[in-house]
Amino acid sequence: MDVILEVKNISKSYEDITVFENLSLTVKKGEVVVIVGPSGCGKSTFLRCINALESIQDGEILLDGEAIDASSKELPRIREKIGMVFQSYDLFPHLTILQNLMLAPVKVKKTPKAEAEKEALSLLDRVGLLSKKDNFPRQLSGGQKQRVAIVRALMMHPEILLLDEITAALDPEMVREVLDVVLSLAKEGRTMVIVTHEMQFARAVADRMVFIDGGKIVEEGSAQEFFDDPKTERLRQFLNSFSYD
Ligand code: ADP
Numbered sequence: 591m592d593v594i595l596e597v598k599n600i601s602k603s604y605e606d607i608t609v610f611e612n613l614s615l616t617v618k619k620g621e622v623v624v625i626v627g628p629s630g631c632g633k634s635t636f637l638r639c640i641n642a643l644e645s646i647q648d649g650e651i652l653l654d655g656e657a658i659d660a661s662s663k664e665l666p667r668i669r670e671k672i673g674m675v676f677q678s679y680d681l682f683p684h685l686t687i688l689q690n691l692m693l694a695p696v697k698v699k700k701t702p703k704a705e706a707e708k709e710a711l712s713l714l715d716r717v718g719l720l721s722k723k724d725n726f727p728r729q730l731s732g733g734q735k736q737r738v739a740i741v742r743a744l745m746m747h748p749e750i751l752l753l754d755e756i757t758a759a760l761d762p763e764m765v766r767e768v769l770d771v772v773l774s775l776a777k778e779g780r781t782m783v784i785v786t787h788e789m790q791f792a793r794a795v796a797d798r799m800v801f802i803d804g805g806k807i808v809e810e811g812s813a814q815e816f817f818d819d820p821k822t823e824r825l826r827q828f829l830n831s832f833s834y835d
C-alpha cells in the first residue's frame with residue numbers, strides 16, 4: 591500500500607505547555623487509523639496540526655509527499671485533500687442542507703452547480719437524508735446534522751478524512767447512525783484518521799489502533815492485539831476505564 595500521510599517527529603507546545611514531542615505516524619492509502627487516549631492528551635491538537643490549523647514547532651508533515659506547512663502558498667491546495675469533521679457540525683444555519691453541501695465545491699473547487707447538486711443528492715441518499723435536502727439545519731437532529739457534515743466533507747473528494755470525536759455531542763440513540771456511515775466509508779476503502787471514545791466502534795473500524803498518553807504514542811497495533819493483549823500497563827488501565835455493554 592502507498593503511504594499517503596507521513597507525520598515525522600512533530601512537536602507542539604502552547605506557550606508553557608508541551609502537548610507532544612517527537613510524534614510520528616504513517617498512514618497508508620485505504621488505511622483506517624483510530625487514535626484513543628485520555629482527555630487532554632493532545633488528540634484534537636494532533637489532527638489540527640495535520641490540517642495545519644495549528645502550527646508545529648518541530649518536525650514535518652507530508653501528504654502525498656508534499657509538505658503541509660502553515661506558511662506555504664500551496665497550503666490551500668494541499669488542504670483540499672484533507673476532509674475534517676468535528677464534534678460540532680458547523681453547518682450554516684441560514685442555508686438549506688443542499689445549499690450547505692454545494693457551497694464549498696462550487697465556490698472553492700469551481701464545480702458546476704448541476705454537478706455539485708447531483709453529487710450532493712446522491713450522497714444524501716446514501717446516508718438516508720435525501721428527504722431533508724430543502725430543510726434547514728435547525729430542523730434536523732444532531733445525528734442527522736453530523737451525517738450531513740460527513741457528506742459535506744466528502745463533497746470535496748478528500749484523499750484522507752480526519753474525524754475528531756464526531757459522536758461525542760450526540761444523544762446515545764444517534765451515535766449508531768453516524769458510526770454506521772463511517773463504517774461504510776471504511777468498507778469502501780477510504781483513508782481515515784479517527785479520534786473516538788467509542789471503543790466497540792474503534793475495534794470494528796480500525797486497521798490500526800494508536801494510544802496517545804503523556805505526549806507520546808504509548809502503544810499501537812492491530813485492533814485485536816490492542817484490545818485483547820495490551821502490552822503496557824497504561825493502555826490496560828485506559829481500556830479498563832471503559833465499560834463494555
Ligand atoms: P484532546 O483532544 O486529547 O482532549 P487537546 O488536543 O484538545 O486534547 O488538548 C491537548 C492539550 O493542549 C490540553 O492540555 C489543552 O488544554 C491544551 N490546548 C489545546 N488547545 C489549546 C490552545 N489553543 N491554547 C492553549 N492550550 C491548548
Ligand code: MG
Nearest residue numbers: 633634635755
Ligand atoms: Mg479533543
